Amino acid sequence: xxxxxxxxxxxxxxxxxxTRGLHWDTTYQPMDEVFPYDKYEGIKIHDWEKWxxxxxxxxxxxxxxxxxxxRKLYAVLDAFNQSNGHxxxxxxxYINAIKLxxxxxxxxxxxxxxxxxxxxxxxxxxxxxxxxxxxxxDEIRHMQTQMHTASNYNKYYNGMHAVHHQLPRMWYASVPKxxxxxxxxxxxxxxxxxxGFSFEYVLTNLxxxxxxxxxxxxxxLGSMTFGFSAQSxxxxxxxxxxxxxxxxxxxxxxxxxxxxxxxxxxTWRGTRVLSLVAMMMDYMLPKRVMSWKExxxxxxxxxxxxxxxxxxxxxxxxPKCALQGIEEKEHISHQLWAGIYQWNFxxxxxxxxPSDDELDWLSAKYPNTFDKYYRPRWEFxxxxxxxxxxxxxxxxxxxxxxxxxxxxxxxxxxxxxLCHRETHYKEERYHFCSDHCKEIFENxxxxxxxxxxxxxxxxxxxxxxxxLEGWMEWVHLVPGQDxxxxxxxxxxxxxxxxxxxxxxxN
Amino acid sequence: xxxxxxxxxxxxxxxxxxxxHGNIMTYITxxxxxxxxxxxxxxxxxxxxxxxxxKAIAGVIQPHPDAAKIDWSKVEWRKxxxxxxxxxxxxxxxxxxxxxxxxxxxxxxxxxxxxxGI
Numbered sequence: 194x195x196x197x198x199x200x201x202x203x204x205x206x207x208x209x210x211x212t213r214g215l216h217w218d219t220t221y222q223p224m225d226e227v228f229p230y231d232k233y234e235g236i237k238i239h240d241w242e243k244w245x246x247x248x249x250x251x252x253x254x255x256x257x258x259x260x261x262x263x264r265k266l267y268a269v270l271d272a273f274n275q276s277n278g279h280x281x282x283x284x285x286x287y288i289n290a291i292k293l294x295x296x297x298x299x300x301x302x303x304x305x306x307x308x309x310x311x312x313x314x315x316x317x318x319x320x321x322x323x324x325x326x327x328x329x330x331d332e333i334r335h336m337q338t339q340m341h342t343a344s345n346y347n348k349y350y351n352g353m354h355a356v357h358h359q360l361p362r363m364w365y366a367s368v369p370k371x372x373x374x375x376x377x378x379x380x381x382x383x384x385x386x387x388x389g390f391s392f393e394y395v396l397t398n399l400x401x402x403x404x405x406x407x408x409x410x411x412x413x414l415g416s417m418t419f420g421f422s423a424q425s426x427x428x429x430x431x432x433x434x435x436x437x438x439x440x441x442x443x444x445x446x447x448x449x450x451x452x453x454x455x456x457x458x459x460t461w462r463g464t465r466v467l468s469l470v471a472m473m474m475d476y477m478l479p480k481r482v483m484s485w486k487e488x489x490x491x492x493x494x495x496x497x498x499x500x501x502x503x504x505x506x507x508x509x510x511x512p513k514c515a516l517q518g519i520e521e522k523e524h525i526s527h528q529l530w531a532g533i534y535q536w537n538f539x540x541x542x543x544x545x546x547p548s549d550d551e552l553d554w555l556s557a558k559y560p561n562t563f564d565k566y567y568r569p570r571w572e573f574x575x576x577x578x579x580x581x582x583x584x585x586x587x588x589x590x591x592x593x594x595x596x597x598x599x600x601x602x603x604x605x606x607x608x609x610x611l612c613h614r615e616t617h618y619k620e621e622r623y624h625f626c627s628d629h630c631k632e633i634f635e636n637x638x639x640x641x642x643x644x645x646x647x648x649x650x651x652x653x654x655x656x657x658x659x660x661l662e663g664w665m666e667w668v669h670l671v672p673g674q675d676x677x678x679x680x681x682x683x684x685x686x687x688x689x690x691x692x693x694x695x696x697x698x699n
Numbered sequence: 700x701x702x703x704x705x706x707x708x709x710x711x712x713x714x715x716x717x718x719x720h721g722n723i724m725t726y727i728t729x730x731x732x733x734x735x736x737x738x739x740x741x742x743x744x745x746x747x748x749x750x751x752x753x754k755a756i757a758g759v760i761q762p763h764p765d766a767a768k769i770d771w772s773k774v775e776w777r778k779x780x781x782x783x784x785x786x787x788x789x790x791x792x793x794x795x796x797x798x799x800x801x802x803x804x805x806x807x808x809x810x811x812x813x814x815x816g817i
Contacts, residue, residue, distance in 0.1 A: 233705045380703065532736035570734065570817050588759040590737035591726045591801075599737040609816030611728055611738060615779060615801055621712055622799040624726065639702035642712040649714045652722065652742035 208249040213242075216319035228317035234380040236452075237445035241318030244440050247432050248324075255327055259334065262422050266338055269418040274345050280695055281412040284479035285350075285688035286679050289542040291343070291416060292352045293473055294404055296541060297369045299339035300360050304373040305388055306332035312381040321385075321440075324433050328389075331426040338419040345415055349691075350684050352541040352676075355669035359541065362656065362668045364592075364599075364647035365469070365533075371597045371644065372466050376459075378640070382441065383455050389434030391459030395500065397427055398492040399467050403474045406482040442507040449508050454636065461514040461629040465596040468525045472533070475526035475555065476547060484558035489522040514629045517605055523559055524608055527567040532601045534574070535586035538661075541670060543679035546575045566608050583678075592646040593626035595633050599648070600626045618642060716798040725796060727756060728803040731816040734763055738801070745792040749785045765809040775805040 202210065219227050231238070272278070282288065306329050313325030347353040360366050376387035405420030407413075438456075441448045471485035482488075493515070501511045530544070537544045547555065552571060555563045577584050590599035604612040614625040618638040625631040634641045650656050657667030665672055674683055702708050716723055722742040729735060739759060743752060753771055760766045776783045779801060785794045796802070811817040 230705065234703055383703075528736065531733075535734075535736055566815070566817070569812055569815055573734075573812050573817075582762075584734065584762055586735055586759075586762075588735065588739035589741075591740050601736040603733075609731060609733065609811075611733070613728065613738065613801060613803075619712075621715070622801075624799070624801060637702045639704075639708055639710040641710075643710045645713055648740055649724065652720075652724070652740070653714075653718045654720070 204249065204251075207251050207253075208246075211251045211253075212246070212319055212323045215323075224317055228315065230315040231317055231381055234382050234451065236382045236441055236448050238318070238441075239444055241316075241320065243443065244318050244320030245436060246320050246324050247436060248429050250327060250429070252323075252327075255330075258425075259330075262425070263334075263338075266418055266422040267341075270341060270345070270415055273415045273418075277691070277695065278414050279346055279349055280688070280692050281414070283411040285684050286477070286543070286545065287411045287413065287479050288346060288350050288684060288688075289352075289544075289679065290404075290407060290411075290473050290477040291346055291413065292350070292542045293469065293477065294416070295339065295343040295346075295353055296356050296359065296363065296366055297469060298400075299336045299343065300357060301369055301373050302332050302336035302339065304377060306330075306336065308373070308377045308384050308388060311377070312384050315381040321437065324436075328426075328430055328433060331423075331430070335419075335423050335426070338422060342415040342419050349687065351671070351674045351682075352543075352684075355541075358669050361645075362647075363541065363670075364539065367597045367645065367647050368469065369466050371595075372462050375462065375640075382437075382451075385434065385437040386452065386455040387459040387462075389430065390438050391434075391456060391463050393427065393430040394434040395460055395493070395497050396463040396467060397431065398496065399488055400470055401427065402492065403470050403482060403485075403488055407474065407478045410480045410482050411478055438504070438509075439507070442504075442509070453509060456509065457512040457514060457629075458633050458636070460512040461518075461627075461633070462596065464514060464518045464521075465598060465626075465630070468529050468598070468602075471522075471526035472529040475558075476530040476551075477542075481554060484555075485526045486522045486558060489518070494519065517627065517629065520605055521602065523562040524566075524603060527555075527559075527563065527570075528601050528603065531567070531570060532590075532599055535584060536590070536599075537678065538585065538672070538676055539664075539670070541675045543677060543682050543684065545679045546571050546578060562608065589648045589651060591624060592648050593630050594623045594644050594646065595630035595641055596626060597644065597646060598626055600624070602626050714799065719798075723791070723796070723798040723800075725752075725791070726799065726801040728801075729756075729760055730803050730805040731810040732760070732763060732765065733817045734811065735760065738803075743791065745796070746790050748788065748790055749794050750787040752791060753787070763811075765806065765811065768809055769806050773807055775807065777803045777805075 218224060225232070309325045309329035309332060313322050313329060316322050316325065343353060360370055376384055379387065401420060401424070405417055408416035408420060438452065441452055474482065474485045474488060498511070501509065533540055533542070534544045534546070552568055556568060574584050592598065593600055600611060600613060602612050604610040612627055614628060614631040616623050616631055616635060621642065623634060623642070625634065651659060651664065657663030670676055679685055714724065719742055721744055723745050725741045725743060726738050727741065728738040741755060743755065757766065776785055778796070
């Protein structure tokens with residue numbers, strides 16, 4: 194009998210079968226009950242078929258590509274581990290940038306994994322469901338690869354032993370945590386704007402490029418490699434975020450004000466979180482890549498500006514907060530590192546006063562602000578250190594109700610005054626670091642009154658009983674080991690000793 | 700709309716006065732002294748005399764070289780952004796200070812290191 198071989202399916206047909214072909218409209222139960230979460234946010238969708246996945250990636254191809262990337266990455270990580278790659282970094286101070294990254298990012302990759310799994314279940318359209326499914330798997334892969342990279346450092350250096358435990362407890366970890374908690378408790382469309390658009394599209398370059406270039410400049414092959422491995426996934430995520438926003442805007446004109454409000458909110462929330470990156474770039478990398486100001490200008494003002502220009506035809510405007518971000522690019526890294534330095538008895542990273550070279554670099558990169566406002570602070574603190582009376586701030590800091598940063602940012606137009614805003618809701622006062630955080634609160638107060646503010650919890654006695662020692666134990670911070678100055682730290686001594694063993698005979 | 704939700708949604712504030720074991724939370728900023736990176740939190744009993752409250756503040760700001768030079772009788776006060784004159788001999792409650800009140804004070808002639816606001 195003659196066999197009649199059917200022709201192998203082309204890419205387009207395969208994609209159609211593996212996405213649209215997997216969908217059916219339910220008949221025993223109304224679709225609204227099977228998918229109860231994709232209407233309450235007010236977004237109107239008339240035709241889910243209009244969703245286009247620009248990558249047209251099918252699941253079989255996805256596994257093949259990802260497996261190949263994993264093989265390459267783990268070959269490098271193994272080599273890094275076996276050859277004591279951690280000793281090739283420029284200076285042990287660099288490892289504090291890695292500590293900050295691992296305290297803030299991998300566990301939020303995991304939250305992103307969860308969020309996309311949830312959104313994938315909540316959308317009734319099959320196109321976004323499949324795209325969310327792949328992104329969900331990407332995000333858990335990123336968490337895993339970052340953790341595996343971190344473990345090579347965690348074997349040798351302090352401050353990384355309890356990142357999971359510290360995430361809901363450590364005062365600065367609550368900044369990115371509150372960002373992701375806010376996003377994951379929103380509906381699926383807001384989630385897509387929060388993570389898919391504002392974070393992955395508008396702001397991702399300000400997170401990954403600085404950290405990965407920072408790794409490359411400072412001899413950290415491990416972090417550089419997971420960065421590259423994640424990069425091709427990020428390109429897909431950015432496209433998904435942009436597709437989602439265009440889809441919403443094309444479906445119904447009523448969607449525009451909702452989408453604009455989300456863009457405004459999440460661009461600001463993201464900008465606040467990125468202050469941590471700003472500080473890392475300007476203060477924590479022994480070999481600098483570029484200043485935060487330069488990075489902001491390239492990736493936000495130029496690239497982001499072009500993106501918003503492109504979205505103008507849908508009626509989308511540049512977020513209102515962008516102007517404040519532009520002004521703050523000259524300030525935030527200095528303000529935040531000053532905070533970390535004076536509260537460094539309570540951090541899992543070490544800190545230090547910049548060296549003369551570094552102060553000069555900062556003066557050159559920030560000619561409008563550094564000499565005038567910030568250099569005198571560092572020079573004064575350096576003198577204090579020399580006399581053996583290091584400046585320590587033992588007061589508890591007020592937190593912003595929305596971004597949860599200590600309220601250390603200054604008033605727009607006046608870098609000598611702290612910015613402070615207040616509002617009332619149901620007989621209770623709430624405080625904010627900025628007009629934008631206040632506006633986010635006022636749009637949904639019932640959500641943000643529940644914020645777990647790390648400093649406000651201490652006197653309630655929920656964090657180890659209210660004493661500093663009790664708090665340290667509760668947060669798993671080992672005093673004299675994880676915290677304090679880099680100078681004189683165990684990390685510094687060990688790095689020198691091990692480096693000496695590699696390069697000398699002692 | 701106080702929250703976008705699929706059904707009725709009521710949040711519970713985490714920082715109610717009842718959670719502070721008889722204390723109230725006060726927030727306070729020393730203007731033009733950015734060496735202290737953020738406003739301070741002081742959980743204190745509302746029955747505390749304002750004069751004693753100032754002693755608590757003085758303890759925390761003591762590492763700043765301006766701290767020892769403050770003449771507390773000349774300090775300019777604000778409460779919720781409005782000019783305000785506290786009475787040192789009265790309690791916080793009698794001075795109208797309630798839970799999560801924000802105050803700030805300015806020390807005329809003392810504007811931080813080299814007058815730079817730090």
